[in-house]
Amino acid sequence: MKVGYIQTSPIFNKKEKNFDQINDLVSEIKADLLVLPELFATGYTFISKKEADSLAEELDGQTAQFLINLSKKTKATIVGGFIEKNKNTLYNSAMIVFGSKVLGVYRKLHLYYKEKLWFSPGNKPPEVYKVNDVNIGIMICFDWIFPETARSLALLGADIITHPANLVLPYCQDAMVTRCLENRVFAITSNRIGEEKRGTDHFKFTGKSQITSYKGEILSSAPEAKEFLDFVDIDVNRARDKNLNEYNNLFEERRINFYKNT
Ligand code: ACM
Numbered sequence: 001m002k003v004g005y006i007q008t009s010p011i012f013n014k015k016e017k018n019f020d021q022i023n024d025l026v027s028e029i030k031a032d033l034l035v036l037p038e039l040f041a042t043g044y045t046f047i048s049k050k051e052a053d054s055l056a057e058e059l060d061g062q063t064a065q066f067l068i069n070l071s072k073k074t075k076a077t078i079v080g081g082f083i084e085k086n087k088n089t090l091y092n093s094a095m096i097v098f099g100s101k102v103l104g105v106y107r108k109l110h111l112y113y114k115e116k117l118w119f120s121p122g123n124k125p126p127e128v129y130k131v132n133d134v135n136i137g138i139m140i141c142f143d144w145i146f147p148e149t150a151r152s153l154a155l156l157g158a159d160i161i162t163h164p165a166n167l168v169l170p171y172c173q174d175a176m177v178t179r180c181l182e183n184r185v186f187a188i189t190s191n192r193i194g195e196e197k198r199g200t201d202h203f204k205f206t207g208k209s210q211i212t213s214y215k216g217e218i219l220s221s222a223p224e225a226k227e228f229l230d231f232v233d234i235d236v237n238r239a240r241d242k243n244l245n246e247y248n249n250l251f252e253e254r255r256i257n258f259y260k261n262t
Helices: 015-026 050-056 060-072 141-145 146-153 174-182 238-241
Strands: 001-009 033-034 077-086 090-098 101-107 126-130 136-138 160-163 186-190 195-198 201-204 211-212 218-221 230-235
Touching: 001 015, 001 186, 001 211, 015 060, 033 160, 033 186, 050 090, 060 077, 060 090, 077 101, 077 136, 077 160, 090 126, 090 136, 090 160, 090 186, 101 126, 136 146, 141 160, 141 174, 146 160, 146 174, 160 174, 160 195, 174 186, 174 211, 218 230
Parallel strands: 001 033, 033 077, 136 160, 160 186
Antiparallel strands: 001 230, 077 090, 090 101, 126 136, 186 211, 195 201, 211 218
């Protein structure tokens, strides 16, 4: 299957411009799975909860409609981040869309830095979505530093972990090699580029979106500071065999009785 990412440069509080940027980048592309960054339509660096609230949407909002149109145009399953408003609570979420339907939403479990001031931490377990026989999991950005997130998705049967991101630390791309290797799953980290200076914060986003194989190979790596998209062909069946060799199976050999406090 053909899977990929779009690395964009969102402009804060300019949803229409951010949608246009993606439409221009994809133009004639057809694919099976396409991952967009975290909060790709709104920008990242809020200065108040009120401001985040003013950009939030429900699952039938403008961003869902944009993703539905993008899915129809590219024929791909799309995963992308947005501010979700649900019963007056805001979450840093990502939705998965295929054809005319929103299949589900993941609410970021591990909030980074001041995200804790605007968003509530995810209140439901990660899920895996089956589309055309492919098992797709979602985690968002900083979730990478808690190996339990990727492990939970892999134990639920994810073949591919989609990973919308707005990375500001330099470690994630390397860490994803380990996340994939230890779980024998593919991952697509779709990061953004650019800078945001708002309030007392100044973030520089690290680009280098990455597709990582079940063996920890880097199949695609985007530039650090350029809008970019890339696709690779993968065989997801490879992620379903958890044998490292004839003696070692990564899931069956877990010694869960001996792992304290996990
Ligand atoms: C992050 O989780 N967006 C740093």
